[in-house]
Amino acid sequence: MQEQEEYMEIRDKLKNLPKIKxxxxxxxxxxxxxxxxxxxxxxxxxxxxxxxxxxxxxxxxIFTRKTNYxxxxxxxxxxxxxxxxxxxxxxxxxxxxxxxxxSQTLSDKVSDSPNVSRQTTIEEKKIENKLxxxxxxxxQSSDVPPKDIKNLDGYYRGGIEKELSQPTPVTPMKSDELRxxxxxxxxxxxxxxxxxxxxxxxxxxxxxxxxxRIIESKKEEERKGxxxxxxxxxxxxxxxxxxxxxxxxxxxxxxxxxxxxxxVTDSTKTNEDDLxxxxxxxxxxxxxx
Amino acid sequence: MLxxxxxxxxxxxxxxxxxxxxxxNGNVAAFNELVLRYKDKLVNxxxxxxxxxxxxxxxxxxxxxxxxRSKHLYxxxxxxxxxxxxxxxxxxxxxxxxxxxxxxxxLSEFDPDEDKDYELTANxxxxxxxxxxxxxxxxxxxxIDALEDYFKxxxxxxDIQDLDYDEIAEITGxxxxxxxxxxxxxxxKLKKSLSKIYNNKT
Numbered sequence: 001m002q003e004q005e006e007y008m009e010i011r012d013k014l015k016n017l018p019k020i021k022x023x024x025x026x027x028x029x030x031x032x033x034x035x036x037x038x039x040x041x042x043x044x045x046x047x048x049x050x051x052x053x054x055x056x057x058x059x060x061x062i063f064t065r066k067t068n069y070x071x072x073x074x075x076x077x078x079x080x081x082x083x084x085x086x087x088x089x090x091x092x093x094x095x096x097x098x099x100x101x102x103s104q105t106l107s108d109k110v111s112d113s114p115n116v117s118r119q120t121t122i123e124e125k126k127i128e129n130k131l132x133x134x135x136x137x138x139x140q141s142s143d144v145p146p147k148d149i150k151n152l153d154g155y156y157r158g159g160i161e162k163e164l165s166q167p168t169p170v171t172p173m174k175s176d177e178l179r180x181x182x183x184x185x186x187x188x189x190x191x192x193x194x195x196x197x198x199x200x201x202x203x204x205x206x207x208x209x210x211x212x213r214i215i216e217s218k219k220e221e222e223r224k225g226x227x228x229x230x231x232x233x234x235x236x237x238x239x240x241x242x243x244x245x246x247x248x249x250x251x252x253x254x255x256x257x258x259x260x261x262x263x264v265t266d267s268t269k270t271n272e273d274d275l276x277x278x279x280x281x282x283x284x285x286x287x288x289x
Numbered sequence: 290m291l292x293x294x295x296x297x298x299x300x301x302x303x304x305x306x307x308x309x310x311x312x313x314n315g316n317v318a319a320f321n322e323l324v325l326r327y328k329d330k331l332v333n334x335x336x337x338x339x340x341x342x343x344x345x346x347x348x349x350x351x352x353x354x355x356x357x358r359s360k361h362l363y364x365x366x367x368x369x370x371x372x373x374x375x376x377x378x379x380x381x382x383x384x385x386x387x388x389x390x391x392x393x394x395x396l397s398e399f400d401p402d403e404d405k406d407y408e409l410t411a412n413x414x415x416x417x418x419x420x421x422x423x424x425x426x427x428x429x430x431x432x433i434d435a436l437e438d439y440f441k442x443x444x445x446x447x448d449i450q451d452l453d454y455d456e457i458a459e460i461t462g463x464x465x466x467x468x469x470x471x472x473x474x475x476x477x478k479l480k481k482s483l484s485k486i487y488n489n490k491t
Contacts (some may be wrong), residue, residue, distance in 0.1 A: 007476040010483070014448040019425055022332040023346060027324065030350045052414050 132196075305369035320360075323369075323450055324353055330450065337445045340383050340434040348384055371459045374452070377441055378460060378461045382472050385438070432482040440475030447472050 023029075292437045300308060300322040311319035327377060331352060336345035355376050363372055442461060446452045452460070 005481070007473070010476050010480050011448050013425075013429055014444070015451075017337070017429060017449060019329065020333040020336045020342065020345070022328045022349065026328055026332075026346060026350070029346075030324065030353050033350050034357050035355045039357070113425055214313075 306365060309363050309369050310365070311361065320357060323356070327370075327373060328353075330371075334374070334450055335377060335381055336443060337430070337433060337449055338378075339385070340430055344384070348377070348381055351380050353381065353382060367459065368456065369454075371456050374450075374460045375448065378417075382438070428486045429483065432479050432486060435482050436475060436478055439454070440471060440478060443468055443471045444475040444479065448476075 308319040308323050331349040332345050335348045446457045458465045
């Protein structure tokens with residue numbers, strides 16, 4: 001109460017201050033401001049509605065059944081095509097690349113361009129060596145008999161097992177030759193595959209020689225025994241047959257040759273079995289005669 | 290016309306809270322009734338707060354526009370007058386901040402040796418206002434203008450607008466004790482400033 005009495009004078013002065021009244025134009029001015037505010041609100045709401053309508057119409061155009069229901073399968077096909085293009089083809093390409101004949105392409109480029117002298121790098125040599133090694137190993141693993149008649153003779157003589165164990169001869173290709181340009185002189189270097197093939201050929205020759213020696217020793221033994229004749233035993237080679245020229249049992253030789261071919265196809269039989277079969281056949285023929 | 294006149298009579302009988310609810314339901318006549326009831330009170334309050342009649346009128350119109358646009362924000366929990374004065378004070382405060390930015394003058398530009406900025410407000414009482422009001426009223430208004438804003442608003446609401454302490458506390462968002470102490474401190478400051486003015490006058 002004392003505080004109120006203390007400030008009573010000021011309170012009275014403040015209360016006695018004249019009340020300010022608004023202008024006569026107050027309501028008109030207020031109406032104008034309200035109209036402006038409403039116009040702003042309408043523009044804002046129109047913008048919002050326009051944006052929402054635009055979105056709705058966009059989605060309706062795509063997904064409504066009434067208007068564009070045919071778009072659904074079309075979009076599906078487009079998606080499938082995209083998947084094929086983006087995923088299938090790149091994978092297909094990657095699959096094809098490793099199967100491509102790399103050795104041919106690389107080496108043929110070197111060999112088939114004799115006019116153009118190319119410097120082969122160490123890396124290319126290494127690649128060639130690796131490829132040659134792969135070829136030899138793959139050929140060693142295969143049990144297919146050689147197609148040459150000479151080799152068949154070798155099988156007939158009893159070197160089937162050796163032949164099977166030995167790698168089949170690889171015909172040297174032009175591509176296996178590497179040309180190196182050294183001080184404007186072109187040098188040809190044989191690839192390691194050729195060298196290996198040469199070794200194999202030399203081994204096969206040695207084996208043939210051994211077989212021929214064995215046969216000759218057998219013939220000698222037969223002569224000593226007086227039962228067996230040279231006519232009934234097949235020669236080491238056809239060349240030898242040609243040289244001798246006057247073999248009486250030529251027909252029989254042909255027959256035995258056919259049988260030998262059959263024997264070659266049965267690659268699973270061992271050398272000893274083959275020898276026994278041959279001996280038995282010879283003995284039977286003699287008995288028949 | 291009869292319906293309009295009947296509606297006008299009915300609106301006069303309604304309380305402020307009922308009117309704002311009617312306006313929320315789309316009754317524009319209720320809004321007109323609220324304008325009629327509060328336009329003078331609001332202009333008077335804002336004139337004492339700003340010290341400028343034109344500004345007071347503009348701010349009062351802006352307050353009504355805000356009421357028109359944000360009618361849906363009112364809830365029956367509070368008194369309408371409390372909510373409405375809160376809108377008015379906020380609009381007045383934002384306006385005064387804007388004006389203080391533009392009316393402040395930096396003196397450091399003229400005196401490069403001085404680092405401090407002296408800000409002078411450019412509030413000038415118009416000749417019309419000074420002619421209408423008596424000299425005493427003019428000095429009292431000058432003393433109110435000299436007060437800080439947080440003293441000014443509570444003194445005007447209490448001693449000029451005759452609002453309760455509780456209502457002032459709700460409008461300002463302050464505790465009741467703070468409101469009372471601020472009112473007393475404001476009165477004390479006002480007394481001192483008025484005594485200085487009168488001493489200078491004599």
